[in-house]
Amino acid sequence: MDETTPSVGPAQAASSPYRRAAWALLALLALAAVGYGIWWWQFRDTLRYITAPVTRGDIVRSINMTGALNPVVTAQVGSYVSGNIKSWSCNYNTVVKRGQSCAIIDPLPFQVVVDEDAADLRSSRAQLVKDKAATANAQLVYTRDKKLREQGIVSQETLDSDKATLDQDTAQVALDEASIAQKEAVLHAAQVNLGYTNIVSPVDGMVITRYIDVGQTVVSSLQSSTLFLIGQDMSKMQVDTNVSEADVGEVHDGQRSYFTVQAYPTRTFEGKVRQIRRGPITVQNVVTYDVVVDVDNKDMALYPGMTADAHIVTAERNNVLRVPLPATRFVPEGLAGRGRGAGDRRAGAGEPGGGLRARGASGSASGSASPRAPRGEGGPRAGGPRPDGPRAGGLRNFARLWVMRQGTLVPVRVTTGLDDGTLIEVSSDELKVGDQVIVNAVRPNAPRPQAGGNERPPGTNPARGGGGGFRF
Numbered sequence: 001m002d003e004t005t006p007s008v009g010p011a012q013a014a015s016s017p018y019r020r021a022a023w024a025l026l027a028l029l030a031l032a033a034v035g036y037g038i039w040w041w042q043f044r045d046t047l048r049y050i051t052a053p054v055t056r057g058d059i060v061r062s063i064n065m066t067g068a069l070n071p072v073v074t075a076q077v078g079s080y081v082s083g084n085i086k087s088w089s090c091n092y093n094t095v096v097k098r099g100q101s102c103a104i105i106d107p108l109p110f111q112v113v114v115d116e117d118a119a120d121l122r123s124s125r126a127q128l129v130k131d132k133a134a135t136a137n138a139q140l141v142y143t144r145d146k147k148l149r150e151q152g153i154v155s156q157e158t159l160d161s162d163k164a165t166l167d168q169d170t171a172q173v174a175l176d177e178a179s180i181a182q183k184e185a186v187l188h189a190a191q192v193n194l195g196y197t198n199i200v201s202p203v204d205g206m207v208i209t210r211y212i213d214v215g216q217t218v219v220s221s222l223q224s225s226t227l228f229l230i231g232q233d234m235s236k237m238q239v240d241t242n243v244s245e246a247d248v249g250e251v252h253d254g255q256r257s258y259f260t261v262q263a264y265p266t267r268t269f270e271g272k273v274r275q276i277r278r279g280p281i282t283v284q285n286v287v288t289y290d291v292v293v294d295v296d297n298k299d300m301a302l303y304p305g306m307t308a309d310a311h312i313v314t315a316e317r318n319n320v321l322r323v324p325l326p327a328t329r330f331v332p333e334g335l336a337g338r339g340r341g342a343g344d345r346r347a348g349a350g351e352p353g354g355g356l357r358a359r360g361a362s363g364s365a366s367g368s369a370s371p372r373a374p375r376g377e378g379g380p381r382a383g384g385p386r387p388d389g390p391r392a393g394g395l396r397n398f399a400r401l402w403v404m405r406q407g408t409l410v411p412v413r414v415t416t417g418l419d420d421g422t423l424i425e426v427s428s429d430e431l432k433v434g435d436q437v438i439v440n441a442v443r444p445n446a447p448r449p450q451a452g453g454n455e456r457p458p459g460t461n462p463a464r465g466g467g468g469g470f471r472f
Contacts, residue, residue, distance in 0.1 A: 047333065047443055051404055051436040052324045059320060059418045059425045062311040063250060067241030067259070069295070069306040071231030075203045079227055081105060081196045082220045085212050088199075090228060092210055096201040102228055105197040105218060114194050117187040124183050128176035135169035142166045205232040208304055231304060237297045239271060239308045242281060242288035250314040251276055257293045259310035264301065271295040273312060315418055322423040327437040328399040328416060332409060401431070402438040409438065 083105040090102035142162040148154040209229040212218070218225050239259060243251055257271040271293040281288045293310065295302065401412045417425035 047441055049404060049409075049438050050440040050442065052327065052439050054426075054431055054433055054435045054437060055322050055423075056319060056433050057322055059317045059322060059420055059423060060313055061315045061418055061420050062313045063243060063247045064309075064311050065241045065243055065291075067239040067293070067308045067310050069237055069239055069261070069302050069308055070304055071205075071208070071234060072236050072238050072294075073203065073205075073232035074208075075201075075205065075230045075232060076226045077102065077199060077201065077228040077230060079105060079196065079199060079218045079220055079225050081110065081193050082218055083109065083197065085214055085216045085218060087214060088210070088212060090201070090207050090210065092207060094207040096205060096207060096230065098201060098204050100201045101198055102201055102207075103199040103212060105199070107194055107197040110190065110194040110197055114187065114190040117183065117190045121180065121183040121187050124176060124180045128173065128180060131169060131172045131176050135166070135173050138162070138166040138169045199227055201228075201230055203230060203232040205230045206234045234300060235296070235298050237295045237302055237304070238274070239293040239295055239310055241291045241293060241308075241310050241312075243291045243312075245280075245287045245289065248276065248289045248291070251291055251312055256313045257310060258313075259293075259295075259308040261302065261306045261308055263303075263306065267301075269295060269302070269308075271310075317418045317425050320417070320425045321427060321431060321433070323401065323426050323437050324439050325419055325422060325424045326439045327401050328414075328424060328426075330402055330438050330440065332402060332438075333441060399426070401426070403431070404436045404438060 086104045086106045088103035090096055090100075096102065142159070142165075145154050145159050145162045149156065149159045207228055208231050210227075211229075212227045218227070239257075251273060253273055253276065255273045257273055258268050259271065260268055273291060274294045275292040277290040277292065279290070281290060291312070293312070397416050399414055399416050401414055402409045403412050404410075412428055412430045414426040414428040414431060417427070419425065
């Protein structure tokens with residue numbers, strides 16, 4: 001072997017396969033990166049449609065408000081007399097009957113007055129007996145002297161004196177009778193006050209609140225002191241709600257209502273509107289009206305004073321086709337600038353070949369409707385077709401939906417009805433349960449608009465209130 005030829009050691013010979021493998025791996029990664037870049041460049045601006053299924057069910061429009069639970073009839077049991085509480089027998093939650101004794105005010109001072117008035121009455125009655133006897137004697141003297149005068153035995157002066165005595169005794173008897181009547185009235189008043197020391201329930205019901213205790217002094221003035229608060233027939237209660245002046249026109253007697261309370265978050269209670277009180281309630285220039293909802297409380301689950309999250313159903317449709325409300329406002333990107341009329345002429349509902357090929361559409365469907373947007377206290381008031389509700393006068397509107405069928409957008413003309421702010425009632429012979437309607441179109445890789453910018457997502461029409469996702 002030539003001395004100038006370099007020798008290859010065992011370590012160098014062993015490292016050659018590893019180097020080749022590393023270079024091959026780097027080459028594969030480079031090819032993958034180039035392929036992904038080409039794919040991203042080609043599909044970065046692909047328009048993708050968000051769909052939701054057509055369903056069948058109920059549409060319920062309601063007015064939302066809060067209220068307080070109260071007994072239908074509440075009795076404030078008070079005292080007409082002043083004194084110290086000697087005892088009480090009705091406590092919280094005690095079921096009472098009408099006339100049942102609940103408390104006793106110390107009756108001793110009132111009993112003393114009754115005894116005094118009774119003694120005075122007995123004295124007057126004795127005086128009446130005495131005066132009646134004197135009157136009877138005067139009558140005998142006058143009758144005898146009158147006969148003697150006819151015989152000329154007694155003088156006329158004696159007869160006149162007898163007559164005057166008789167008249168005085170008769171008047172005294174009448175005075176005694178009047179005095180007895182007066183003292184009987186005084187005695188009766190004292191007995192009434194004595195009776196008021198026994199505090200009784202005026203109604204059948206349940207004691208909600210007890211305000212007294214033994215030894216407490218009750219002072220009766222122009223307004224009697226409240227000792228107990230009793231709710232009559234707690235098996236029936238009412239919800240006093242405050243409905244805004246903008247919504248009260250949709251409320252009528254007999255409408256169905258439902259509500260929940262924090263004590264039973266998973267339970268829904270049913271009720272019915274009984275009365276709309278026309279007296280306005282103004283708080284910080286906000287005018288509301290008290291709407292009374294009757295509630296059945298046979299199981300005594302509801303307590304007075306509970307806060308109720310109430311809903312009054314103003315309109316409802318049962319077993320109808322429903323689609324998300326944004327589906328009635330969607331306009332494909334190619335037709336957005338031409339308005340609804342141009343779109344109808346170009347691709348009218350039911351026209352052959354009226355569909356639009358979805359460019360690069362993924363075909364993925366989203367079955368969830370967009371969240372309900374707030375409208376104050378009672379559902380939407382603006383945006384979208386007007387429903388066939390109480391204020392619509394029975395008129396129905398029309399809209400155009402875009403249905404995804406085999407990768408093609410097909411327009412379907414529908415008749416719209418009631419909406420609840422999330423779903424809207426539709427009817428059409430070309431629409432069936434399970435059809436996928438377009439509710440929005442997005443570009444996944446498109447840059448989001450800056451705050452205050454004029455950019456808007458595709459498929460929205462600024463003239464119709466679109467932009468910024470789903471708007472209700």
